[in-house]
Amino acid sequence: MARNIGGQYTTHRVLGRGGAGTVWLGEGPEGPVAIKVLREDLAADPDLAERFAHERHALLGLEHPHIVGVHDLLVSEGPEGRDIALVMDLVRGPDLRAHLDRERRLAPHDAVALTAEVASALAVAHAAGIVHRDVKPENILLDPVEGGRGEGAGRGFTALLTDFGVAKLIDEPRHGGKGGVVGTPDYMAPEIVEGLPPRAAVDIYALVTVLYELLAGFTPFGGGHPGAVLRRQVTETAAPLPGVPAELWELIQQCLAKAPASRLRAAELASRLRELLPAVAGLPPLDIGDPLAEPTPEAEPAPAAAHAAGAADEDQGPERVAVPLVRGAAPDSERATHTRMRVPDADELAGGAHGTARVIRPAGAPRAGSARHGAAARRRRRLAVTAAALLAAGAVGGWLLFSGGDGDSGDNGAPPGVVERLDEPGEP
Numbered sequence: 001m002a003r004n005i006g007g008q009y010t011t012h013r014v015l016g017r018g019g020a021g022t023v024w025l026g027e028g029p030e031g032p033v034a035i036k037v038l039r040e041d042l043a044a045d046p047d048l049a050e051r052f053a054h055e056r057h058a059l060l061g062l063e064h065p066h067i068v069g070v071h072d073l074l075v076s077e078g079p080e081g082r083d084i085a086l087v088m089d090l091v092r093g094p095d096l097r098a099h100l101d102r103e104r105r106l107a108p109h110d111a112v113a114l115t116a117e118v119a120s121a122l123a124v125a126h127a128a129g130i131v132h133r134d135v136k137p138e139n140i141l142l143d144p145v146e147g148g149r150g151e152g153a154g155r156g157f158t159a160l161l162t163d164f165g166v167a168k169l170i171d172e173p174r175h176g177g178k179g180g181v182v183g184t185p186d187y188m189a190p191e192i193v194e195g196l197p198p199r200a201a202v203d204i205y206a207l208v209t210v211l212y213e214l215l216a217g218f219t220p221f222g223g224g225h226p227g228a229v230l231r232r233q234v235t236e237t238a239a240p241l242p243g244v245p246a247e248l249w250e251l252i253q254q255c256l257a258k259a260p261a262s263r264l265r266a267a268e269l270a271s272r273l274r275e276l277l278p279a280v281a282g283l284p285p286l287d288i289g290d291p292l293a294e295p296t297p298e299a300e301p302a303p304a305a306a307h308a309a310g311a312a313d314e315d316q317g318p319e320r321v322a323v324p325l326v327r328g329a330a331p332d333s334e335r336a337t338h339t340r341m342r343v344p345d346a347d348e349l350a351g352g353a354h355g356t357a358r359v360i361r362p363a364g365a366p367r368a369g370s371a372r373h374g375a376a377a378r379r380r381r382r383l384a385v386t387a388a389a390l391l392a393a394g395a396v397g398g399w400l401l402f403s404g405g406d407g408d409s410g411d412n413g414a415p416p417g418v419v420e421r422l423d424e425p426g427e428p
C-alpha cells in the first residue's frame, strides 16, 4: 500500500531489505526515487534523528558519477511513530552481490574497471572527510548502460557506491559501544579488528577485498565462523591468484597490507587500476580451483602464508598450515554481515599464529599436498600441528559476540554504522 513519507514522497513497493531498514521504490517531486526507511527501533532513537540532521549537509553534498546520490534525509512524525528516511537516486540494476552470485567470477578487465570506478567514488568521499566503512558487493549497485558508448558500456553497467548515509548514524557509542567492532567480517580491515579507529584506508582494504572476490569468486579471508574470518584478517596473507598479471597482484597485495599506511590512497588506486586495464583486456575469468568445493583432507602448507612467515626454506622456521575451509565463504545469503563483537585482546589474536589459509591453484592442477607433490608430502609428515591449528580456529569463537545473520543487530538492536567522519578532511 502506498505510504506518504515526509509530505513529499510516496512509497510504492519494496526493492530490498538490509540491516538498517527497507528500501522502497518511491515517487517524489523529482520523479521516481529509492527511499530507504530506517528500522522502527532506529528511528525511535532521538539521538539518531539528531545525528541524521547533523550529517545531512555532508551526505547531500556527496556527488560523483559513481556514488548513489542522496536527495534528501527526512525525519518525520507519522501516525505510527517517527520515520527516518533517505531519499536516493533510483538505480535500475541489481547489486554486485546478486551479479556475482550469478556470474561467480568476472573477467579481469571488468573486475578492474568496476573497482576503479568505486575507487574514484571513494576518492571524492575521502577528500570530503567521509569514510564509508562498509564497502562490500551489497553496497555496490549496478546501473545498466544503454547503447554501446560510454564508461561501462562493454560490460553493460557502471558501478555506483551506496549506503554512505546510514553510516555515521548508527556507529555511535550508544550503538557500537566503546571498544566494539562493527562491520562485515569478510571485508573488515585488520586495524578495525584490533580496535583502532577506522580511517580511509579501511575502505581501500575492503574495496580490494571485493576486487579479489570478483577475480577469484571468494574473498581472501572468508569462510567458516566469523571469528575465524576476523583472525585471518589480522594474521593471514592473501593467497596468490594464478593467472593474475604480476602488476595487478602487487597492487592487490599492497592494498591488503596489514599496515593501513602501506595501502594506496583511493585516487591513486583508481588511476593505477585504470593504467592496468590494457594489461588485462581480453583475459577470461580466472579458471582456478575452488578451495571450498574440494575440501583438503589433510593439512597442507599455504604458499602465501608460508611466504609471509619467511619460510622460504621448507625445513626452517615455523610453518603455518592450511586446513579445510568450512563452506560458507562463497557468495551467498549466509554470509555473516554486520558482526558485532568485542575487540579480541593481544593473546587471543596471537592464538592465530597457525591460522587457516587457502591453497589456490589453477583448475585441474594437482593439489599442492597431493602424493605427486613430494615436498608437500614431506612437509605434511612433519606437520603434526594441524589439530592445534583447528583448535586455534575454533577457540576464536570464544571471544566473539556476534549478532550474525543478515544484518540483525546485537543486544542494542543496532546494525553497524557505515560512515565515519574524519578528523581532518582528506586524511586517510
Ligand SMILES: Nc1ncnc2c1ncn2[C@@H]1O[C@H](COP(=O)(O)OP(=O)(O)OP(=O)(O)O)[C@@H](O)[C@H]1O
Pocket: 015, 016, 017, 018, 019, 020, 021, 022, 023, 034, 036, 068, 088, 089, 090, 091, 092, 094, 095, 134, 138, 139, 141, 162, 163, 166, 337, 338, 406, 407, 415
Ligand atoms: N538506490 C537504490 N536503487 C535501487 N535499489 C536499491 C537502492 N538502494 C538499495 N536498493 C536495493 O535494496 C536492497 C537493500 O539495500 P540496503 O542498502 O538496505 O541493503 P544492504 O546494503 O544489503 O544492507 P545493509 O544496510 O545491512 O548494509 C539492495 O540490495 C538493492 O537491491
